[in-house]
Amino acid sequence: MQWESSEARFQEKIDQEIKIEPKDWMPEKYRQTLIRQISQHAHSECVGMLPEANWITRAPSLRRKAILIAKVQDEAGHGLYLYSAAETLGISRDEMYDQLHSGKAKYSSIFNYPTLTWADMGAIGWLVDGAAIMNQVPLCRTSYGPYARAMVRICKEESFHQRQGFELLLHLSKGNEAQRRMCQDAINRWWWPSIMMFGPTDDASPNTQQSMKWKIKRFTNDELRQKFIDVCAEQVKFLGMTLPDPDLKWNEERGHYDFGTINWEEFWQVIGGNGPCNQQRLDTRKKAWEEGAWVREAAAAYAEKKKARTPVQQIA
Amino acid sequence: MSQTMIQYEGKIAQIVQEDPMLQFLLYAGDNALITGHRCSEWCGHGPILEQDIAISNIALDYIGAARNFYQLAATRIQAKDPSLEVTEDTLAYLRDAWDFKNLLIAELPNGDWAQTTIRVYFISSFQWLFYQQLTQSSDADVAAIAEKTLKEVKYHLRWSREWVIRLGDGTEESAKRLRQALTFLWPFTGEAFKEASYETATSSATTIQLAKLHELWKQELQEVFAEAGLEVPTQQAFQSGGKTGKHTEYLGYILAEMQFLQRAYPGASW
Numbered sequence: 365m366q367w368e369s370s371e372a373r374f375q376e377k378i379d380q381e382i383k384i385e386p387k388d389w390m391p392e393k394y395r396q397t398l399i400r401q402i403s404q405h406a407h408s409e410c411v412g413m414l415p416e417a418n419w420i421t422r423a424p425s426l427r428r429k430a431i432l433i434a435k436v437q438d439e440a441g442h443g444l445y446l447y448s449a450a451e452t453l454g455i456s457r458d459e460m461y462d463q464l465h466s467g468k469a470k471y472s473s474i475f476n477y478p479t480l481t482w483a484d485m486g487a488i489g490w491l492v493d494g495a496a497i498m499n500q501v502p503l504c505r506t507s508y509g510p511y512a513r514a515m516v517r518i519c520k521e522e523s524f525h526q527r528q529g530f531e532l533l534l535h536l537s538k539g540n541e542a543q544r545r546m547c548q549d550a551i552n553r554w555w556w557p558s559i560m561m562f563g564p565t566d567d568a569s570p571n572t573q574q575s576m577k578w579k580i581k582r583f584t585n586d587e588l589r590q591k592f593i594d595v596c597a598e599q600v601k602f603l604g605m606t607l608p609d610p611d612l613k614w615n616e617e618r619g620h621y622d623f624g625t626i627n628w629e630e631f632w633q634v635i636g637g638n639g640p641c642n643q644q645r646l647d648t649r650k651k652a653w654e655e656g657a658w659v660r661e662a663a664a665a666y667a668e669k670k671k672a673r674t675p676v677q678q679i680a
Numbered sequence: 681m682s683q684t685m686i687q688y689e690g691k692i693a694q695i696v697q698e699d700p701m702l703q704f705l706l707y708a709g710d711n712a713l714i715t716g717h718r719c720s721e722w723c724g725h726g727p728i729l730e731q732d733i734a735i736s737n738i739a740l741d742y743i744g745a746a747r748n749f750y751q752l753a754a755t756r757i758q759a760k761d762p763s764l765e766v767t768e769d770t771l772a773y774l775r776d777a778w779d780f781k782n783l784l785i786a787e788l789p790n791g792d793w794a795q796t797t798i799r800v801y802f803i804s805s806f807q808w809l810f811y812q813q814l815t816q817s818s819d820a821d822v823a824a825i826a827e828k829t830l831k832e833v834k835y836h837l838r839w840s841r842e843w844v845i846r847l848g849d850g851t852e853e854s855a856k857r858l859r860q861a862l863t864f865l866w867p868f869t870g871e872a873f874k875e876a877s878y879e880t881a882t883s884s885a886t887t888i889q890l891a892k893l894h895e896l897w898k899q900e901l902q903e904v905f906a907e908a909g910l911e912v913p914t915q916q917a918f919q920s921g922g923k924t925g926k927h928t929e930y931l932g933y934i935l936a937e938m939q940f941l942q943r944a945y946p947g948a949s950w
């Protein structure tokens with residue numbers, strides 16, 4: 365059958381590590397999985413601007429202010445690359461925005477937590493961008509070409525963000541008592557949500573097998589989470605701080621850190637819309653979008669007028 | 681641990697008080713910082729993702745320009761009294777509103793996208809002329825900052841000019857909003873051209889001739905407003921005070937937010 369042979373050829377390409385490009389045949393489910401994943405990723409970049417943009421006007425030095433603006437701006441750029449990558453699969457940016465605003469499309473739950481002190485700018489860089497990198501580095505080799513190429517650019521910037529975040533915390537950790545307290549408090553609040561960023565455990569993640577077969581994903585959620593915890597458990601020592609997990613302990617036999625039980629109830633609650641800032645984040649995005657409608661209309665109207673005038677000018 | 685930040689009040693304020701060139705540097709730095717602050721408020725809230733990036737970029741340029749002016753001022757203050765610890769952050773974070781010299785137009789609220797873009801247009805069209813002259817300054821440090829900033833201002837001007845024209849010639853609503861923004865901002869557009877005492881005192885070094893800039897600026901406005909379908913208002917642009925430290929109520933709130941951490945944890949290094 366025609367369909368079967370297309371499918372077989374597709375899988376053959378995947379197995380040979382040949383990138384799938386926009387014009388290539390692909391199973392509908394592959395396309396849909398990618399649209400869901402890439403748009404969700406794009407939305408995360410955009411919604412993710414908010415908790416940090418929150419602190420731009422309060423940054424405590426001009427140097428930190430400049431770094432923070434540049435970082436948030438990078439995230440907007442990531443959103444752009446990813447929306448463009450998703451568009452190659454036949455969905456428009458406006459459709460994706462609609463899905464975000466209606467609540468149909470998700471974004472990373474981590475951004476539904478509030479940024480309460482300046483130290484959160486460091487904790488987000490170190491832990492949230494750090495977890496994002498763990499997830500995203502393998503995506504640079506993901507099977508869909510435009511997505512993989514977008515991820516290469518994004519990962520370079522994310523690792524920069526992570527270093528900046530760690531450096532911010534390091535500075536606080538050497539500061540006065542209030543700053544050290546701020547530093548520990550931010551780590552305490554961001555640690556568990558960060559390790560939840562890797563998603564549910566493998567046995568609760570039904571799509572993982574198919575995504576691995578299609579090489580959209582290369583490692584399972586649990587593998588990546590373990591890797592992240594192993595790295596952070598060492599890094600936190602440089603800060604002279606602790607991770608808020610009494611069960612965190614090096615396991616010689618496994619060659620990994622053991623860690624405590626994740627509060628999955630909280631995870632599902634936040635995904636379900638009941639996190640501390642779900643409503644606020646979505647409302648902010650919707651407000652920006654709705655209040656920008658007249659601007660987009662004006663820009664479109666002007667572009668139309670200009671196009672209509674151009675030939676006249678050329679003759680003149 | 682790095683230096684404890686001392687207060688601005690007292691010795692530093694006195695050194696600035698006695699040196700018009702330092703006041704001029706603060707004037708230029710404050711304009712950049714406060715304009716940048718307002719632009720940065722858009723970050724994450726822009727009407728179009730590309731424009732969110734553009735205005736954040738402009739904010740970043742302004743903060744960068746502010747840092748250049750403050751760093752130069754700080755170095756010079758310290759040269760006068762090496763016992764003082766003065767940094768760019770002393771100047772940004774430890775001065776109160778009455779010591780800020782920025783133009784009032786920079787501190788007004790963002791309003792909508794029309795008000796924001798035409799404000800950037802007013803400021804950058806002035807700065808485009810201002811920095812061009814300043815590149816001729818006999819003060820080599822100042823001329824170098826002007827040279828660098830001018831490249832950025834060129835982009836800000838192009839970007840904001842395009843938005844003024846686009847909104848003026850876009851839809852009925854955008855044209856209406858632009859006219860409203862113009863009415864609101866116009867009274868504040870004259871201040872840049874009213875010479876403050878520190879400008880008079882430094883004019884031979886800066887080479888800035890405000891009367892000449894004003895003429896050139898009016899020409900710029902005529903051209904762009906014609907394309908945007910806007911009338912250049914004939915009323916006097918009477919609002920002023922920022923250059924000499926008499927601000928609107930808005931600046932106090934900007935500083936309360938901006939300086940909060942430095943004020944809450946005196947002497948901490950960030």
Ligand SMILES: [Fe+2]
Binds near residue numbers: 438
């Ligand atoms: Fe990002």
Ligand SMILES: [Fe+2]
Binds near residue numbers: 439493521522525
């Ligand atoms: Fe990032």
